[in-house]
Amino acid sequence: MPNSVFGFAAALVLAIGVALAGWFVGDGFFQGRKADRFVTVKGVAEQDVKANLAVWALRFVATGNDLPEVQRKIAADAVLARDFLLASGFTETEVENSDLQVVDRLAQQYQQGQVDSRFIIAQTLTLRSADVDAVAATLARLSELVSAGLVLSDENQWNSGPTYIFSGLNDLKPAMIAEATQNARAGAEQFAADSGSGVGTIRRASQGVFQILPRDRFPNAREAKQIHKTVRVVSTIEFMLQD
Numbered sequence: 001m002p003n004s005v006f007g008f009a010a011a012l013v014l015a016i017g018v019a020l021a022g023w024f025v026g027d028g029f030f031q032g033r034k035a036d037r038f039v040t041v042k043g044v045a046e047q048d049v050k051a052n053l054a055v056w057a058l059r060f061v062a063t064g065n066d067l068p069e070v071q072r073k074i075a076a077d078a079v080l081a082r083d084f085l086l087a088s089g090f091t092e093t094e095v096e097n098s099d100l101q102v103v104d105r106l107a108q109q110y111q112q113g114q115v116d117s118r119f120i121i122a123q124t125l126t127l128r129s130a131d132v133d134a135v136a137a138t139l140a141r142l143s144e145l146v147s148a149g150l151v152l153s154d155e156n157q158w159n160s161g162p163t164y165i166f167s168g169l170n171d172l173k174p175a176m177i178a179e180a181t182q183n184a185r186a187g188a189e190q191f192a193a194d195s196g197s198g199v200g201t202i203r204r205a206s207q208g209v210f211q212i213l214p215r216d217r218f219p220n221a222r223e224a225k226q227i228h229k230t231v232r233v234v235s236t237i238e239f240m241l242q243d
Helices: 002-036 067-087 130-138 143-147 169-194
Strands: 038-050 055-064 095-104 118-130 162-164 198-206 211-214 229-243
Touching: 055 067, 055 095, 067 095, 067 143, 118 130, 118 198, 130 198, 143 198, 169 198, 169 229
Parallel strands: none
Antiparallel strands: 038 229, 055 118, 055 162, 095 118, 198 229, 211 229
């Protein structure tokens, strides 16, 4: 009799253990399935901004065979360009001589053939101003310099003219990240509604990269050449789904 009681008890304990193991396995599987229930959406935020700094490098060149004469010509052109900028309302502190290059073509190692102009002097005046509208207005009057006898010489025509810079990106980031997150949640809620679920907490988030783009987008449009720009960020967010 004691043996039968002991056997019954052992069988009962085994049955309870199997039942508990099954419950834990089932509950773990359920919890695992809950962890898999999420949706990945992208939230976009954009804001139009205006450049707060303009940098304009005005480069001009004088050539000739008499070095003092070429020097006098480049000096006169520098005065002409500086006076043009000062007359446009800019201050002396906004205009500076930033580069001077002198080339003696006869001194070049690989120079061959006859040289028409031995000396080439290039001078650059750089205008740096926070008054971007004044810079743009001055650019529109550039023909006045041509009429005065000074022609700008840009080595890189693609990069000619002022460069407009927006430096306030860090001030925009918190609000734009919040807007992108809100837009992402709206997309997740629409998805959840279509599937008969609800949106829970954020499972994982990636801020994305902030971009400064040209506001007016056309072929070959360059952000650096437009005063008005668009700041854009795309955040990728995973939201948990709830029943």
